[in-house]
């Protein structure tokens with residue numbers, strides 16, 4: 001004679017230790033994109049504090065502050081790979097963080113499917129253009145342009 | 161007439177207003193950043209083009225605008241760290257209100273320091 005099996009709650013088959021598929025909250029077919037986005041907002045936020053505070057400090061509070069900013073100032077910074085990568089990281093993290101944040105806001109307020117869709121198309125298009133443009137600017141930048149046959153002054157430029 | 165629901169822990173309280181502030185500052189910074197990358201990209205056009213546009217950042221009205229922008233960033237940054245603490249720190253949810261007051265205090269001190277230095281540099285004789 002076989003013993004009667006009493007299934008434990010939410011188990012598929014007794015003893016299998018698994019939750020029956022109909023009770024599974026996140027089906028394996030669904031991705032965990034939203035959870036990763038949530039995590040990314042927090043990790044990027046912590047890094048952005050350092051990057052943005054550093055950016056503002058160096059550009060606005062040191063020396064003459066904003067009056068020191070001109071072409072030569074940017075050239076001087078981007079002649080150094082340290083600031084190139086600083087700005088690159090800031091560009092990518094701030095844009096992805098901001099884009100994901102605005103995506104959340106669109107999801108919250110745009111109620112019609114069509115308006116959600118088109119607002120996000122505009123958002124992603126703007127993000128793509130800005131991230132690519134910003135990246136190209138940092139890496140194709142020539143800190144020592146020759147204007148009208150004259151080498152711009154700058155201690156870091158090779159003599160022509 | 162609809163009446164105000166009694167005894168809500170969230171609506172109309174600190175938690176809600178800090179969220180409203182976080183959302184508004186986040187959007188403001190985002191739109192600034194779109195424009196900021198465009199103006200910075202002028203360094204690829206010509207030194208004159210860049211210097212002309214950045215010159216616009218140096219007038220007194222813009223100095224106030226920059227100060228406002230930095231006020232927004234400082235709030236978003238400090239409150240963002242508070243949100244992170246609420247989510248990851250065991251006692252975060254319990255102390256979220258106290259942490260908001262800390263955020264506002266730190267914001268006030270850092271912002272005052274920034275504003276004094278930036279405005280005296282930007283508006284000072286040059």
Ligand code: HEM
Pocket residue numbers: 041042044045046048049052094095097098099100101102104105179182183185186187189190193233236237238240241243244
């Ligand atoms: C300075 C460092 C920053 C920190 C510590 C930070 C932190 C955060 C955190 C933790 C969130 C998630 C809030 C939540 O899930 O409720 C968030 C949301 C957001 N952030 Fe930031 N952030 C920073 C910089 C930025 C920048 C530079 C931008 C713009 C480019 C930005 C735009 C946004 C937006 C639009 C949201 C969505 C707000 C919402 O859903 O209500 N943040 N931020």
Ligand code: HEM
Pocket residue numbers: 052055056059060066069073074077083087088090091092094133134135137138189193196197200201217226229233
């Ligand atoms: C009013 C305050 C600001 C001023 C005067 C300013 C100035 C500058 C300058 C002169 C550059 C050229 C390169 C460099 O110096 O590193 C630059 C680049 C950059 N800034 Fe700012 N900045 C300000 C605020 C911000 C904020 C709040 C953010 C972030 C949300 C930001 C993000 C960036 C990025 C991503 C780049 C690189 C752009 C590219 O890839 O073409 N800046 N900024």
